[in-house]
Amino acid sequence: MKETLFDINRLVRPNVARLKPYSSARDEFEDFEAEMVFIDANENPFESDVNRYPDPQQRKLKEVLAARRGVPADNILLGNGSDEVLDLLFRAFCEPAQDNVLTLPPTYGMYKVLAEINNVENREVLLSQEYQPRVKDILEAADRNTKILFLCSPNNPTGNSFSAESVTALLEGFGGLVVIDEAYIDFSAQESCLHRLEEYPNLVVTQTLSKAYGLAGIRLGICFASPGVIAVLNRIKPPYNVNALTQRRALIRLDDPDSIDKEVSDVKREKGLLFNALLEVKFVSQVFPSDANFILARVDDANLRYRQLLDKGIVVRNRTTQPLCENCLRFTVGTPEENSRLMEELRGMV
Secondary structure (H helix, E strand, O other), X not given: OOOOOOOHHHHOOHHHXXXXXXXXXHHHOOOOOOOOOOOOOOOOOOOOOOOOOOOOOOHHHHHHHHHHHOOOHHHEEEEOHHHHHHHHHHHHHOOOOOOEEEEOOOOOOHHHHHHHHOOOEEEEOOOOOOOOOOHHHHHHHOXXXXXXEEEEOOOOOOOOOOOHHHHHHHHHHOXXXXXXXXXXXXXXXXXXXXXXXXXXXXXXXXXXXXXXXXXXXXXXXXXXXXXHHHHHHHHHOOOOOOOHHHHHHHHHHHOOHHHHHHHHXXXXXXXXXXXXXXXXXXXXXXXXXXXXXXXXXXXXXXXXXXXXXXXXXXXXXXXXXOOOOOOEEEEXXXXXXXXXXXXXXXXXXX
């Protein structure tokens, strides 16, 4: 394990450290799939397929995810989407009106929203013109009350991955939690940071089933971290935060890895075609390399082009108000038919 400035006892909020977590009926008797008479949880006894509370620790699902990702189940916490996981990190480690976090715009907007909801100062350090972390400026912006640094890699909305050298320097130089949001990692040629969990106790990796797995509608986020960090988060998570239908649907999808891999491969192939096609559009001045399932492109007038596409029945994301993204549109890679229609409309615009 690498020497770091990290001390979980210093980071966790005192009230959370003292907290005695709620113990649900399904926590006290874990083998609730056994042939027993269950009259302990005040459930409706009549079978409806969902009349029983779900496993609060999602054991089966964690076992499958642990095998697929090569990470022990004790290093996993599941949430109602990644946003709940991120919110739990704020609630566990950031004292309201006292602590602060660091974010690197342009980036995923929920970090800032969650900071505001939790009354935590959000200190922003802009990425470089190449959309890379400015390590020296980031470390200088931190103080004793800086509890979390958020790195989105591959980044949203830029699509690029952060350099391994930058990530290592931040893991070793920052005294708080380094949260690496890997929502788009399945589309990237870059290696996930999961293999570094044992090396860096301050590393937290978040992933999701919303992108590559095509399960945005079931809301399932994944947090990978040291058992110590996971234990803190388990103290404050709602007892049944991942419902039974979500757990079942995720297990069905994870049981078909060939389909997942094919869809990821199809998206990557289509992304390459879309990238080259965008380069030929007369009002596109720059197309940014992407390790995600979307492409950021700079156009002559993002507001105009956004409205024109909307009039044609095509919804893209206008990112022109974001730092370093003036006149940029973000195009999610669609089906071959959707991508062809997009390019047809772009080529016909004046």
